[in-house]
Amino acid sequence: MFKVGITGNIGSGKTTVCKIFEVLGIPVFYADDEAKKVMIEDDALIAGIKQAFGNESYFEDGSLNRKHIAGIVFNNKEELLKLNALVHPAVFRAFDKWAINQKNVPYVLKEAALLFESDSYKMCDRSVLVTAPLDIRIQRVTQRDGITADEVKSRNDRQFSEEKKLIMANDVIINDDSQLVIPQVIKLHELYLSLAETK
Numbered sequence: 001m002f003k004v005g006i007t008g009n010i011g012s013g014k015t016t017v018c019k020i021f022e023v024l025g026i027p028v029f030y031a032d033d034e035a036k037k038v039m040i041e042d043d044a045l046i047a048g049i050k051q052a053f054g055n056e057s058y059f060e061d062g063s064l065n066r067k068h069i070a071g072i073v074f075n076n077k078e079e080l081l082k083l084n085a086l087v088h089p090a091v092f093r094a095f096d097k098w099a100i101n102q103k104n105v106p107y108v109l110k111e112a113a114l115l116f117e118s119d120s121y122k123m124c125d126r127s128v129l130v131t132a133p134l135d136i137r138i139q140r141v142t143q144r145d146g147i148t149a150d151e152v153k154s155r156n157d158r159q160f161s162e163e164k165k166l167i168m169a170n171d172v173i174i175n176d177d178s179q180l181v182i183p184q185v186i187k188l189h190e191l192y193l194s195l196a197e198t199k
């Protein structure tokens, strides 16, 4: 199966772009959503997270105390690496399992905030970066999530810069309101159809 990894820094619009690919019939694996799922379903992982970040990482009903964990990991690089090392292998396994089950589709997309940071782009045939300037991204995320501009910046600082990702990515979608997004997606879709056919 031809696999395309899609990424972008916080608030770039990668999920929005993925919805357009879905309309074109392309299945999308949302790594960030899968991370949220395994963190409340995988017993070994839950035990590891409690050991690393305390029992208060979970509420009594078993849901994740996101604020508690975010407060630790987005303020300390070592703690974030610890969390990533616990969560990412479980997400990689889930993606492999999911991809095998996608039948009769030309290619699949893997949406991941940390495609490059986690090296998971190496498991894809192609990568695409969604970009937008930081001020626009801050505005979008503060509006969407009700978190502060400083919180958005601190998460952004934990990710590779857009400049670095532009060098690593094969393709780019510009989502800064200067050009339409749908034609950019259709153009890439046509490219991926032809690349998948010749793989």
Ligand SMILES: CC(C)(COP(=O)(O)OP(=O)(O)OC[C@H]1O[C@@H](n2cnc3c(N)ncnc32)[C@H](O)[C@@H]1O)[C@@H](O)C(=O)NCCC(=O)NCCS
Binding pocket: 009, 010, 011, 031, 032, 035, 039, 064, 065, 066, 067, 069, 070, 073, 080, 083, 084, 087, 088, 091, 112, 113, 114, 155, 158, 159
């Ligand atoms: C720390 C947690 C609990 C905070 O939850 P919260 O609901 O506040 O944020 P959410 O998960 O919606 O993430 C929002 C954005 O933060 C950024 N972000 C999330 N995790 C990370 C990370 N490990 N490193 C850098 N940025 C991150 C991304 O841009 C993401 O889109 C959560 O982000 C988490 O469990 N992260 C670890 C899993 C992970 O690495 N997910 C991303 C890739 S699989």
Ligand SMILES: Nc1ncnc2c1ncn2[C@@H]1O[C@H](COP(=O)(O)OP(=O)(O)OP(=O)(O)O)[C@@H](O)[C@H]1O
Binding pocket: 008, 009, 010, 011, 012, 013, 014, 015, 016, 017, 113, 140, 141, 144, 175, 176, 177, 181
């Ligand atoms: N071109 C656009 N015009 C207006 N609003 C947009 C555009 N693209 C994205 N948005 C909005 O900006 C917010 C962030 O977009 P989206 O959730 O797709 O980004 P993301 O990269 O997946 O974010 P995160 O990394 O935080 O998960 C959403 O509320 C979305 O509706």
